[in-house]
Amino acid sequence: MISDDEFDFDVTVVGAGPAGLTSALYATRLGLDTLVVNRGGGRAAMMRDTHNVIGVTEETSGNEFLKTAQEQVKSYGGEYRRGFVEHVEAIGRGGGDSDSRGSGDDGDVDEGDDGAPDGFRVDTGDEELTTRRVVLATGFSDERPDPPLPRTGMGLHYCLHCDAYMFVDESVYVMGTGDSAAYVAMIMLNFTDEVDVLLRGEEPDWSDDTAEMLENHPVDVVREEITGMNKDDDGWLESFEFEDGTVREYKGGFPMYGSDYHAELADALGLEREDSGEVAVDDHGRTSLEGVYAVGDLTPGHNQIPVAMGEGAKCGIAIHMDLRAFPRSTDDIADLGPVDESEVPAVSPELMATAVAHEGHAGGPRADADEVEGEATADD
Structure with missing residues (x-):
């Protein structure tokens, strides 16, 4: 069994988006030795502007926002490293290690006497370190449609709740063939009266109920594939050209082709996942394996920076409550004696x-x- 003071860190956060960095900020300020490992990139880093974050103005880019957050974590004593976590391995109580990537021969994590791992071994490729708790904040990637496409943030947008405001009274497209594309198109009618669904040569696969709803909303369904694109002098989308020779003007729109969850570490640790792909968590980010937490876009909920920050804050507080030494319980006092x-x-x-x-x-x-x-x- 590894004693608490033999671990390299109390908390290791994998991923450095808004959720992961907020988890690290809270954990550090609540007295836990915390490491953030970040491979770079991520959805927040792609933002040209920041929307819907109180106290952060529009002209702040995603990279600027994240850089400030990283510096905050480091200023309080948290450690930040660029790297890629290749796998996380649960360490059972009594010093017994689980099999590679946290699974035993029967696929279950080798847990301690109380059903929980004693800690975790984290492999970054360059080194191995031990940690008492792990936070997975690895997020997901949006599935991109095939080109031609405008630049992200200049006619190609992935967040309706963030960017619908930009397209009030403008012409808007939604790409996709499923229920989500049809629903987003109908939702956009709350902001503009010019909305098209672009099937791009594919057949729709939305449900009959969705089809009936769509038929009763003023949304055009364009079946032809896109063959060309026009942009203004600033690089913003102006219009798409289609196989039938038509040209349709759009200020911007939303591709709805699904999400690719970065859940390799979660799967290796045997964490439960929702049917829709997210890692299942409680209200404080605790996963199905004690000692492992997940926050942000990897988990169910709205994919919004303020929501991710709230999840990170609750996770950091939960880890503090799980790990703090005091108050010492009456049972621990009986075993360890009074606090010296x-x-x-x-x-x-x-x-x-x-x-x-x-x-x-x-x-x-x-x-x-x-x-x-x-x-x-x-x-x-």
Whole structure:
């Protein structure tokens, strides 16, 4: 069995989108030694502008937003590394390791006496490290249609809740053949009276109920494939050309071809998944395997930055509650005795040094500056 102080980290977050970074921020500020491993990219990094995030203005790009978040995590003592986690392996209690990628011969994780792994071994390709808890924030990729296509954010958009506002009273397309494409087209009628569904030469496979609904909404269904595209001088979409020779003007639109969940680590650990592909979690990001959490686009719910940040915050708090040393329960007091003064505070020396020096600390530089300013005001 590995003791708590023998792990390299308390928490390892795999993925550095809004959900993963918020999890890391909360875990770090709540006294847990935290590592973020980020391979780069992701849906948030693709954003030209940031929408619907209170306090963050439109002109902030996704990369700028994420860079600020990364620096925040590091400023509080969290560690951030670029890398790719190849696999995560559960470590059973008593020092017994599970088979490769967290599965035993029968496909079940080798768990400890209380049904939970003692911790996890994380392989980044360059090194192996041990951690008490793992947060999966690996997200998903949107399935892209074939070209010709406009640039993402300049006529090609993946988030109706983020971008519908941009197309009020503009002509809009929705690409796809399934129920989701038909529904998004009908939803867009709340914002504009010019909406087409582009089948691109394929046959629709939406349900009969959806077909009846679509027939009773003023949405045009365009069956022909796209053969060309026109853009304005700034690179924004102006129109598509079709096989039948027609040209249709659009300001932008939404491809609806599904999602590719980055759930390889989740599957290797045997985590339960929803029928729709997301990793199943409780309200605080706990998965079906104790010690493993999942947040953000990898889990069910609205794929929105504020939602992801809320999930990350709840996950970070949950991990703190799961791992914090105190209060010591009556059962633990019976086993371990009362809490000795030498055991407190339960923060690593590294985090303590960072916290005491941080501008947000009660005794940090900002507090000293405020005290000097207060003295100067009093003297005046």
